[in-house]
Amino acid sequence: MDAAGSQVADECAQYAGQYQNGFITTRGGNLLCSKIIHLITDNQVKSQVSKVLHECEQRMYKSVAFPAIGTGQAGLRSAKVADEMLDAVVEFARRRSVQHLQKIKIVIFQTNMLTDFYESMRKREDSDSSTTESWSSTFKSFFEGRKQSSEKKKFMILEKKVDLVTFQICGESQEKVDATESWIKDLILKEQFENTISDEAIESFDETQIAILNDLQRRKEVSIQLLNELYPPQIKISGISRDVYSVSLEVQEMLQQIKSTEEEQSKAELLHNLVEWRYPGSNNSFVAFDKLTNMHLERAKMAKKLHLNVKIKKKNYKVDLNTLKATDDQGKTINLQRVIKDEGK
Secondary structure, three states: OOOOOHHHHHHHHHHOOOOEOOEEEEEOOOOOOOEEEEEOOOOOHHHHHHHHHHHHHHOOOOEEEEEOOOOOOOOOOHHHHHHHHHHHHHHHHOOOOOOOOOEEEEEOOOHHHHHHHHHHHHHHHHHOOOOOOOHHHHHHHHHOOOOOOOOOOOOOOOOOOOOOOOOOOOOOOHHHHHHHHHHHHHHHHHHEEEEEEEOHHHHHOOHHHHHHHHHHHHHOOEEEEEEOOOOOOEEEEEEEHHHHHHHHHHHHHHHHHHHHHHHHHHHHHHHHOOEEEEEEOOOOOEEEOOHHHHHHHHHHHHOOOOEEEEEEOOEEEEEEOOOOEEEEOOOOEEEOEEEEOOOOO
16 A cells, blocks of 8 residues: 555545445556555455456456455465465356456465465366366466467478379279279278377477477378367377377377476466576676576575576586575685565565
């Protein structure tokens, strides 16, 4: 309230006895937002979040940011709050009538709460893994912003594989020629198999993955089609059954690697908003580590490890996680910084 300014405090005092549905709405004041929705705490977190989301959609707001409701003075457990807030968001996100609200943020400053929210998200993804439209894709569309229909999709082109084989059949009669032709066709069809893989991660394929698919086509007796105009995108693999099976396994491994990389990057981004590790730069300044290294350092410290090996300016360093000192292979030592963001606010 202090950051929002006296104007917002005055509005709250003015509307204090006029609230409906458990909240009042004021202008944003000094904050970087157009409106502030003030909740009247009743410990019914899921219900409150649902009401706010419906209000935002009704008012045609494009985005909304929540704190971890009830974890302050109300004293609610962060794990319980995470479950209730995410329950409300999931139910709202699955409504087909949502047109205006495009992005939902939950702002968490305490590192220990971040784990509770992450576990709550992972629990839902595990339980909904068999559904046609995955929970994570529905949920991600709000937490990362809905993609506009006008956004251009990138199309990657696979080489066409055409291997022609010509059979010349000679026989004593047309009947025997036809019978032989039918026998050959049946034999070919028995060896043919087709498998279609549908996955959102196919959208993330770049030149590297396309080159791998082209190489698989050349080495194996298969034809691969990339159907990225569909949603979710598909990869269709056809050919001799044993090769279709082995290529399908390799494609699944590629997709899992992409998902794991994206998940790690997402975790690193979230953690970077809470804590930042830095190493000395020039002119007595400090430079932030890349987000993945930042996450590895913070994880190691939270796990109470003594040391971690990192690279700084392409040189190997061993970091003492207690003293925050890093030593290179020649014994030269530098001081690191670990900065908690928004500390004291």
